[in-house]
Amino acid sequence: MSYVEGTVADIVYRNEENGYTVLDLDCEGNLVVCVGNIPLIQPGEYVRFYGGYTTHRTYGEQFKVVSMESKMPESDESIVLFLSGGLIKGVGEIIARRIVEQFHADSFSIIENNPRRLAQIKGISPKMADKIHEQYMGLQTIRGVILSLQNMGLSIKEAMAAYEVYGQSASYLIEKNPYRLIEDVPGIGFMKADRIAAEIGMEGYASLRLESGLVHILKLKMEAGHTCFPMDAAVKAAAEFLQAEPQEVLQAAERLVGRGALSENTYNGVRAVALSTAYLAESYAAYRLVQLSKATPKIEVSGALVEGILKDDEMLSEEQERAVMLAASCPVCVITGGPGTGKTTILNQVLTIFEKSGIVTALAAPTGRAAKRMENMVQRP
Known part of the structure; x- marks a missing residue:
């Protein structure tokens, strides 16, 4: 995967809902247009974007960002750009410049650790100083979570989606069980969750992998039209897919049945298993059909x-x-x-x-x- 690095010169466009951003990156004097889901980035930051070049039919060559590394700005001018970039409400270029003229390279440290000193600056009240501190700390928390999730193997877009679901607990919850991403975060399937689980070496990895892998196989079968599947065949398919022992997969299936995640029934003497959601949906459909079949038609046909x-x-x-x-x-x-x-x-x-x-x-x-x-x-x- 290729990369570009430099200082964020300008945010051209940002969608506040999903984080999609178009920005100009100053790479030693050359401006590179970068696009992608880039959370809470500000002008003045020095970043390295990983991804690849694409050609937009209207806007020409762009660098599509998949992941990133970032460090806070250090020069006075880049700190002014960061503070006045729009993510800290109430801080425009004039206030940002006054902060930097007062504290220079210590500006971020003052905002984080001693925000009341900001009230020494013309135009900043003690109440506003507290708000600047709260907003800055909120940004740092979110950025920290996003970067932590990237280190686990999630793309920026996936990390943002996970943060939307789990909030500040995202890293902790995913470290405990990456397979929860499959159900909770749209676009993340078994293969991605399995890679994350293998890389972080989570506790209870083997049993969770067997359970999630079996559910994955049943979902694939359902996509092919099989809402219910013979237990033996499901176990065999999952064992081959996971390269695991069939007996271990069977035990995983029984645990899932016990927890209500799977439904087990016997049809014509064959032990069968289904996702509980599919079983409940089909059961309700059957119930409604029976109820409708008992109704009297309002109009009789000759x-x-x-x-x-x-x-x-x-x-x-x-x-x-x-x-x-x-x-x-x-x-x-x-x-x-x-x-x-x-x-x-x-x-x-x-x-x-x-x-x-x-x-x-x-x-x-x-x-x-x-x-x-x-x-x-x-x-x-």
């Missing part, structure tokens, strides 16, 4: 009309005809099947039956893309 429409359609198979009749007569119906099995054909006939019965229909889909595809296929909004 059986003769259904039979007439089906008789005229010679393309439907017997199974498709049964599906149409079921959907037209029941309060709720679930039709499943892979691509090309005739689900859209069934839907078209059901809609035709409802429309000829004077029933107003509404179509819905889980995503905008799916909704548009369905609209195009059935020619109805």
